[in-house]
Amino acid sequence: MAMNDNLNVVVFVGGVGGAKLALGLQAVVPPENLTVVVNTGDDFWHYGLRICPDIDTVLYTLSGRVNREFGWGVADDSTVTLDALKTLDENPWFLLGDKDIATHLVRTSRLRAGESLTGIVRRLAQAMGIEATILPMTDAEVPTMVTTEEHGTLEFQEYFVKHRWQPTVTELTYQNMENAEMTEAVATALSNADMVLIGPSNPLLSIAPILAVPGMREALMARDIPRVAVTPIVEGDALKGPAAKLMRELGYEVSPQAVADFYGDVITGFVSDVRDTALKPHGYDVVSFDTIMKSDADKSRLAGEILRWVTKRKEKTL
Amino acid sequence: MAMNDNLNVVVFVGGVGGAKLALGLQAVVPPENLTVVVNTGDDFWHYGLRICPDIDTVLYTLSGRVNREFGWGVADDSTVTLDALKTLDENPWFLLGDKDIATHLVRTSRLRAGESLTGIVRRLAQAMGIEATILPMTDAEVPTMVTTEEHGTLEFQEYFVKHRWQPTVTELTYQNMENAEMTEAVATALSNADMVLIGPSNPLLSIAPILAVPGMREALMARDIPRVAVTPIVEGDALKGPAAKLMRELGYEVSPQAVADFYGDVITGFVSDVRDTALKPHGYDVVSFDTIMKSDADKSRLAGEILRWVTKRKEKTL
Numbered sequence: 001m002a003m004n005d006n007l008n009v010v011v012f013v014g015g016v017g018g019a020k021l022a023l024g025l026q027a028v029v030p031p032e033n034l035t036v037v038v039n040t041g042d043d044f045w046h047y048g049l050r051i052c053p054d055i056d057t058v059l060y061t062l063s064g065r066v067n068r069e070f071g072w073g074v075a076d077d078s079t080v081t082l083d084a085l086k087t088l089d090e091n092p093w094f095l096l097g098d099k100d101i102a103t104h105l106v107r108t109s110r111l112r113a114g115e116s117l118t119g120i121v122r123r124l125a126q127a128m129g130i131e132a133t134i135l136p137m138t139d140a141e142v143p144t145m146v147t148t149e150e151h152g153t154l155e156f157q158e159y160f161v162k163h164r165w166q167p168t169v170t171e172l173t174y175q176n177m178e179n180a181e182m183t184e185a186v187a188t189a190l191s192n193a194d195m196v197l198i199g200p201s202n203p204l205l206s207i208a209p210i211l212a213v214p215g216m217r218e219a220l221m222a223r224d225i226p227r228v229a230v231t232p233i234v235e236g237d238a239l240k241g242p243a244a245k246l247m248r249e250l251g252y253e254v255s256p257q258a259v260a261d262f263y264g265d266v267i268t269g270f271v272s273d274v275r276d277t278a279l280k281p282h283g284y285d286v287v288s289f290d291t292i293m294k295s296d297a298d299k300s301r302l303a304g305e306i307l308r309w310v311t312k313r314k315e316k317t318l
Numbered sequence: 319m320a321m322n323d324n325l326n327v328v329v330f331v332g333g334v335g336g337a338k339l340a341l342g343l344q345a346v347v348p349p350e351n352l353t354v355v356v357n358t359g360d361d362f363w364h365y366g367l368r369i370c371p372d373i374d375t376v377l378y379t380l381s382g383r384v385n386r387e388f389g390w391g392v393a394d395d396s397t398v399t400l401d402a403l404k405t406l407d408e409n410p411w412f413l414l415g416d417k418d419i420a421t422h423l424v425r426t427s428r429l430r431a432g433e434s435l436t437g438i439v440r441r442l443a444q445a446m447g448i449e450a451t452i453l454p455m456t457d458a459e460v461p462t463m464v465t466t467e468e469h470g471t472l473e474f475q476e477y478f479v480k481h482r483w484q485p486t487v488t489e490l491t492y493q494n495m496e497n498a499e500m501t502e503a504v505a506t507a508l509s510n511a512d513m514v515l516i517g518p519s520n521p522l523l524s525i526a527p528i529l530a531v532p533g534m535r536e537a538l539m540a541r542d543i544p545r546v547a548v549t550p551i552v553e554g555d556a557l558k559g560p561a562a563k564l565m566r567e568l569g570y571e572v573s574p575q576a577v578a579d580f581y582g583d584v585i586t587g588f589v590s591d592v593r594d595t596a597l598k599p600h601g602y603d604v605v606s607f608d609t610i611m612k613s614d615a616d617k618s619r620l621a622g623e624i625l626r627w628v629t630k631r632k633e634k635t636l
Binding site for chain 2: 045046047048049050074077078080081082084085087088089090098099101102103105106108109111112123124126127128
C-alpha cells in the first residue's frame with residue numbers, strides 16, 4: 001500500500017497543540033481520508049452564546065483563519081463588541097473577537113433551532129472551505145468541571161481563562177457524560193479508520209473527555225488497528241497550557257512515560273520527543289521524533305514521520 | 319402648579335418617531351418624572367440573540383448614542399461580525415452593528431439567566447447613563463404577526479426589514495397577548511401619572527400592541543388624567559415607515575382624523591400638525607403644533623408645547 005493513499009486517519013484532539021498536528025495531517029493526507037474528532041468538554045455558554053473553543057481552534061487552524069500568534073481565535077480580528085460590553089458595565093472575561101462572534105452566532109442559532117452540533121460543525125467547515133471532516137466527540141453538552149482548592153468547582157473556561165489555570169486542581173469530572181452518546185459520524189469514522197492518532201493535547205483535559213464518551217473506548221479497542229498517541233510533554237514540561245501543572249496536582253509524574261501509561265491499552269504506539277530519554281514501553285511500541293511544531297513545515301514533517309512509522313509497522317504485522 | 323414641575327409624564331412609544339418625542343420630553347421633564355413605555359411587539363430572536371428594536375432605539379436615543387442619520391442603531395458602529403457572517407454563507411438580513419451586538423448579548427444572556435426584560439432594560443439604561451425610566455410594555459414575548467397577501471404570515475421584522483414593508487398586509491395579530499401581563503412597573507407608572515402621552519408612532523404597529531396588553535387599556539381609562547396622542551400622519555402621509563401604507567391596506571383613511579378616531583375614548587386630547595386642516599373631534603380636544611422633529615430643538619419645542627397645552631387644560635378643569 002502506498003504511503004497515506006486511501007489510509008483513513010482519525011485523530012483525537014483538543015485545542016492548539018492538537019490543531020497543529022491536524023494541520024500537518026491535512027498537508028499529507030487526502031481530505032476524504034482525514035477525520036478530526038474534537039474535545040467538547042471545554043464548551044460553555046457565555047453571554048447567551050454557545051462557545052466551543054477547541055472546535056473553533058481546529059476550524060480556524062485548518063481553514064488558515066487562525067491568529068498565528070495566539071494559536072487560537074481569528075487573525076486580524078477586532079473587539080468592538082467586547083469593548084462595548086465593557087461600557088455596559090459588563091465583565092467579559094472571555095475574549096470574543098468580532099469575527100469570532102459570527103461563528104458563535106451561527107452555532108447558537110442553529111442549536112436553538114434544533115440542529116446537532118455535528119451538523120453545525122460540518123456546515124461551518126464547509127463554509128470555511130475545509131475538506132477534511134471535523135467531528136465533535138459528542139452532540140451532548142458534557143462540561144468538564146474543575147474542582148479547585150481555592151474556588152471550589154468551576155466550569156472549565158472559568159478555571160482556564162478567568163482564573164488563568166492558577167488554582168490548584170483536586171478533581172476533574174466530566175458532567176452529564178452518562179447521558180452522552182457517541183455520534184453515528186464518530187462511530188462510522190472509527191469503523192472505517194486504518195489508524196487512530198491521539199494528538200499532543202492535554203491527556204486529562206482534552207483526550208480523557210473524548211475517551212469518556214460512552215462507547216468510545218470500546219469502539220477504539222474493538223478495532224485491530226494502530227492507535228498512536230503523541231506526547232504533549234517534552235523535557236518535563238508542557239509546551240503550552242496547564243498539562244504539566246495539572247498532572248502534578250493530580251498525582252501524575254510529568255513525563256512522556258506517565259502520559260503513555262495513562263493511555264495504557266488504548267494505545268499500541270507512542271511518539272515521544274527526541275529531547276527525552278527512551279521510555280519503558282508497557283505493551284505499546286515507542287518511537288521518538290521532533291514533536292515541537294513551530295512552522296507549518298514542522299507540522300507536515302511530524303505528521304509525515306508518524307504516518308510513515310505507523311504504516312511501516314502495519315506492513316510488518318501483515 | 320409650575321410647568322412640568324413634579325408632573326409625572328408617561329409616554330407610550332414605538333421606535334424612531336416616538337423616541338424623538340421622548341428625547342424632547344427628556345429635555346423638559348425632570349428624569350424622575352418621565353417614564354417611557356415601549357412597544358415590544360417588534361422583538362424577535364435572530365441568530366440566537368433577543369433583539370428589541372424599539373427599546374434599543376429609545377435607549378440609544380435617550381443616551382445620545384443613536385446613529386442620527388438612521389434614527390436607530392449606534393453611531394459610528396462597525397459591521398465586522400455581520401461581514402463575517404456573510405463569509406459563513408449566512409444571510410443576515412437584519413443589521414447587527416458590532417456595538418449593538420453587545421446590547422443584544424447582555425439582554426440575551428440575562429434573559430437566559432431568568433432576569434425580566436424590565437430589569438434588564440433598567441440595567442442597560444443605567445449603564446448608558448439614562449436617568450428617565452424606560453419600561454417594556456410587558457415582560458412576555460408577544461410577537462406581532464403580519465399576514466400578507468404575498469408571503470403568508472410573517473414575523474414583524476421579516477415583514478419590516480427582510481421584505482422592506484412592501485407586501486400587502488391583510489391582518490395584524492398580537493401573538494400570545496392573552497398570556498401577557500402588565501408589569502408592576504408599568505402599573506405603578508400609570509397609577510402615578512399626571513398625564514399620558516402617545517407618541518407619533520405607528521398606531522397599528524407600535525401603539526396598538528401596548529394598548530392590547532391585558533389590563534393596559536383599563537388602567538389608562540381608570541385614571542382621570544389627560545391622555546394625549548400626537549399624530550404620526552402629516553399631510554396624508556407618514557413621516558417615516560409603513561404607517562400610511564398599512565392604514566390604507568387595513569381600510570383606514572390616512573389622516574390625523576383617522577388616527578384620533580382609532581384611539582377613540584383612550585384619548586382626551588389630540589395633537590395634529592399645523593400643516594393639516596382642523597379635525598372634527600369626537601370627545602377629545604384638538605390642538606395643532608409643528609410636529610415635524612428634525613433638530614433636537616424641534617423635539618424639545620414640541621414636547622414643551624404639548625406639556626404647556628396639557629397643563630393649561632388641566633388647570634382649567636380644576
